[in-house]
Amino acid sequence: MEIGPILRALSRNKLGVILISLQIAFTMTVMVNAVFIINERSKLMARPSGLDEPNTFYLSSTGFGDQFNSEVTERDDLELLRNPPGIIDATPTNAIPVSGSGSSDGVRIENDPTLPATPAAVYFTDEHSVNTMNLTLIAGENFSASDMTYQSSNERRYYSKAIVTLALAEKLFPGEGLAAVGKSFYRDQAPVQIVGIVERLQAPWPNSFFVEQSMLVPLNFTNATSTYLIRTEPGQRDRLMVEIEETLAGNNPNRIIRGLKSLQETREESYRLDSSMATILLVVIVTLVFITSMGIVGLAVFGINRRRNQIGTRRALGATQLQIMRYFMLENFFVSGVGVSIGAVLTIAFSIALSSLFEMPTMSWYYTPLGMLILIAIGQLAVLGPSARAARIQPAIATRSI
Amino acid sequence: MNNALFDVEEWLMKEEVLPNETKILSALAAMLLAVCLLNTIGLLLSKFLGKSGEIGVRQALGAHKGSLFLQHVIEAGFIGLLGGILGLAIAAAGLEGVKILLGENLMLTDWIHLNPTVVAVTLVLAVLATIFAGFYPIWRACSINPAIHLKTQ
Numbered sequence: 001m002e003i004g005p006i007l008r009a010l011s012r013n014k015l016g017v018i019l020i021s022l023q024i025a026f027t028m029t030v031m032v033n034a035v036f037i038i039n040e041r042s043k044l045m046a047r048p049s050g051l052d053e054p055n056t057f058y059l060s061s062t063g064f065g066d067q068f069n070s071e072v073t074e075r076d077d078l079e080l081l082r083n084p085p086g087i088i089d090a091t092p093t094n095a096i097p098v099s100g101s102g103s104s105d106g107v108r109i110e111n112d113p114t115l116p117a118t119p120a121a122v123y124f125t126d127e128h129s130v131n132t133m134n135l136t137l138i139a140g141e142n143f144s145a146s147d148m149t150y151q152s153s154n155e156r157r158y159y160s161k162a163i164v165t166l167a168l169a170e171k172l173f174p175g176e177g178l179a180a181v182g183k184s185f186y187r188d189q190a191p192v193q194i195v196g197i198v199e200r201l202q203a204p205w206p207n208s209f210f211v212e213q214s215m216l217v218p219l220n221f222t223n224a225t226s227t228y229l230i231r232t233e234p235g236q237r238d239r240l241m242v243e244i245e246e247t248l249a250g251n252n253p254n255r256i257i258r259g260l261k262s263l264q265e266t267r268e269e270s271y272r273l274d275s276s277m278a279t280i281l282l283v284v285i286v287t288l289v290f291i292t293s294m295g296i297v298g299l300a301v302f303g304i305n306r307r308r309n310q311i312g313t314r315r316a317l318g319a320t321q322l323q324i325m326r327y328f329m330l331e332n333f334f335v336s337g338v339g340v341s342i343g344a345v346l347t348i349a350f351s352i353a354l355s356s357l358f359e360m361p362t363m364s365w366y367y368t369p370l371g372m373l374i375l376i377a378i379g380q381l382a383v384l385g386p387s388a389r390a391a392r393i394q395p396a397i398a399t400r401s402i
Numbered sequence: 403m404n405n406a407l408f409d410v411e412e413w414l415m416k417e418e419v420l421p422n423e424t425k426i427l428s429a430l431a432a433m434l435l436a437v438c439l440l441n442t443i444g445l446l447l448s449k450f451l452g453k454s455g456e457i458g459v460r461q462a463l464g465a466h467k468g469s470l471f472l473q474h475v476i477e478a479g480f481i482g483l484l485g486g487i488l489g490l491a492i493a494a495a496g497l498e499g500v501k502i503l504l505g506e507n508l509m510l511t512d513w514i515h516l517n518p519t520v521v522a523v524t525l526v527l528a529v530l531a532t533i534f535a536g537f538y539p540i541w542r543a544c545s546i547n548p549a550i551h552l553k554t555q
Contacts, residue, residue, distance in 0.1 A: 015538075016444065023440045026433045034430060269505070276503040277423050283496075284430060288437060295441045302448055350429075358422045 002323075006331050013303070017335050020299050024339025024375055027292040029346040032371035033354065034281040036363045041274045047211075049097045049267075050165075050200040052134035055088075056231045057241050057262040058096055061248060063224040063255040071150065073252055074226045080247060081228055082128070086236035091132040092220055093229050094124040095204045099266050102204030109172055111186045120168050121203030121214035125229075129216050130163065132231045133201065138166065140181035140196030143218040147195075153221040157188070163196040167212035206270050227259075237262060293382035299335075300328060300386040311390055312397030321391035328387035329380060336379035340372040347371060435531065442535040446478060450536075450543035458548035467544055474540040475533055482532025486525045490516065493524070 010017050061077065063070055074092060081090035095102030103124070106117025123129065127143040140163070147161055164172075169180040176183075184191040203214045232240050241260060249257045268275075304311070311324055351363040450457075457470060497514055504514075 015447070019440050019444045023437050026437045026440070030430050030433045030437075037426065272503075272505060273421075273423065276500065277427075279503055280427070280500070281430075284434065288434060291437055291441060295444060298441075298444060298448075354426065358426065 002327055003330070006327065006334060010331065010334060016299050016303070017338065020295055020335050021339035021342060023292050023295050024336055024379065025343035025346050027288050028340055028343030028371050028375050029350050030288055031285050031375070032343075032347045032367050033350050033363075034285050035371075036351065036367055037354075037360075038278045038281055040361065041278050044206070045271045045274055047202070047206075048200065049202040049263075050133065050135055050198070051097055051263060052231055053098075053263045053267060055234055055237050056132075056134075056229065057237055057260070058093075058227060058229045059245060059248070059260040060225055060227045060258045061252075061255050062258060063252070065254045068224060068252075068254040070222050070224050070226065073255065074220070076251065077226065077228065077248060078128075080251060081230055081244065084240065084243070084247075086233050086240055088231045088233060089128050089132040090228055090230040091125050091128040092226050093129065094221065094227065095121070096227070096229065096263070096266060097133075097202050097204055098206055098263065098270050099204050100206070100270050104203070104210075105187050107172065107185045107187045107192070109185050111189055111191070113189065118168070118171050119210045119213065120164070121205070121208075121210070123201075123214065123216050124219045124221065125216055126218060126220060129229075130196075130198065132229055134231060135198040135201055137163070137196050138199050139178035140194065142196060143216075147218040149219050150222050151219060153223050157219070158190060159217045159219045160190070160192055161195050161218055162192050163198055163216040164194050165201050165212060165214050166197055166199055168215060169194065169197050171213055224255075289378060293378055296332065296335075296379055296382040297386055300332065300383045303331070304328065304386055304390045308393055308397060311393045312395055312400075315393065315395035316398040324391040324393070325387045328383060328390055332379050332383040332387075333376065336376045339379075340375050343375065344368050344372060439531055439535045442532060443538060446481075446536050446539040447542065450474060450539045454543060454546050457543055457546060458550075461548040470544050471540060474543065475536065478536030478540065479529045479533050482529040483525065485532065486528030489528065490521060490524055 061073070063073060078090060078092065081087065103122045104119050105122050107120055108115050108117050126148055127145055129135075130137055130142050143161065143163070149159065151157065164180075166177070170177060172185055173180040173183060178197055180194055181197055182194065184193045186192070198216075200212065201214050201216070203211050205211065230240070230244065241262065245257055245260050314324065315321075347368050348363075351367075354360050355362045460470060461467075494516055497516065501514055
């Protein structure tokens with residue numbers, strides 16, 4: 001192997017080596033950290049809301065005029081909504097999961113307003129919500145029709161029963177898990193009994209710190225606006241979205257139907273910033289890798305052109321094409337090695353800075369070595385063409401130029 | 403200070419509205435610039451060293467070192483300016499892409515455009531950064547002994 005000659009030749013061109021290895025180092029820092037950020041975003045985006053998202057949609061109805069009776073309308077609407085073939089269930093709700101808009105309450109296990117409260121998202125809905133939202137009731141039982149209470153949203157809210165998520169139960173009664181069923185917590189100084197626990201239901205705010213803490217409450221508002229969440233059988237959603245909108249609009253002339261949307265659309269909108277960020281970072285990575293590999297190609301071609309005579313001489317003295325190629329591949333390997341070593345330090349430093357400044361989780365250990373390997377591979381690929389060309393230099397060049 | 407009035411920009415600062423995404427992207431952009439400058443140093447080095455014959459002739463004919471230096475600073479600055487203009491064109495295309503990514507959210511897309519400040523900062527930064535990257539290559543090219551180059555020609 002020609003390790004000695006390679007290192008001695010490189011030490012003659014220190015600046016070139018420094019330039020390229022610094023480029024590789026910066027490229028690695030950006031690439032590894034950007035890939036980490038992309039992965040974190042997709043992890044956030046992949047969290048399930050608990051609902052049967054592909055088969056769920058929602059719409060709102062707002063009544064107007066003296067003729068409009070919201071309680072009657074809502075009762076009629078729900079009957080209409082639950083009957084058509086293809087629909088699994090429908091429920092009234094004040095908020096849509098993942099949508100970014102909803103209500104929350106502060107709850108405590110002691111009836112003492114001076115104690116810190118645990119925040120929880122509240123879905124004001126009815127006994128059909130568990131089925132409509134496709135939730136898994138893991139303890140206790142669902143509401144019954146007789147649990148339902150009706151209130152104007154202008155009044156002070158009052159409710160005495162709730163189905164909570166396991167995460168909320170664990171937060172309120174640490175370590176008790178499913179045994180929290182039947183226990184009570186306080187909100188607004190009134191007791192609320194936990195009648196059931198569901199496995200998972202996200203709060204409406206994907207970026208909230210209490211995204212897994214939510215509860216269902218059997219309370220409906222008697223306002224002119226009602227929002228209905230509807231779950232269909234697989235493949236029926238798009239057909240039913242059109243049909244249901246028409247049915248409801250035709251059923252009552254004293255209202256307008258608004259905000260017809262599938263839950264998938266809502267998810268895309270809510271996570272749009274995250275998915276755009278991922279795409280932008282991907283473009284940055286591709287650009288950087290391209291620039292750096294062009295730099296590597298440039299340095300290699302420059303080095304080869306300067307050494308055409310030496311290469312010819314070596315070939316004339318019996319070096320095979322493979323040996324010439326190996327020389328330049330090895331040379332690149334050493335330069336890349338220096339680059340990724342500096343890059344490893346920079347990558348870890350940048351990642352520590354990110355996690356301390358922006359409350360991001362710390363990077364797993366394998367990102368850095370993986371990034372080193374990938375950049376060495378990219379370097380070898382970039383130098384493959386130039387070194388193959390170097391290997392084709394005719395031995396005759398040695399004698400011709402003398 | 404409870405009843406202080408803020409204009410929009412002050413309020414944005416006070417409430418720390420700037421999302422983390424923007425800060426992270428700025429840090430990554432700075433590193434992207436660093437990579438490009440390292441590349442530029444390499445390219446200018448081979449470009450100017452390739453001209454050492456011409457520089458030797460000019461020096462032999464009595465050109466002042468300062469004027470040679472200035473000539474190459476202008477050359478580097480011009481390359482930077484061209485790069486900046488090209489970059490702005492690519493950025494304008496990229497912004498259209500970002501608009502597509504963000505969808506029809508009018509609140510956001512109305513704010514996404516190149517304004518005169520961005521254009522000016524880009525051009526000035528491009529020119530200054532390229533000249534900065536050019537200092538070492540220019541110095542190397544201008545400090546060649548002209549006699550050696552003239553002899554080999």
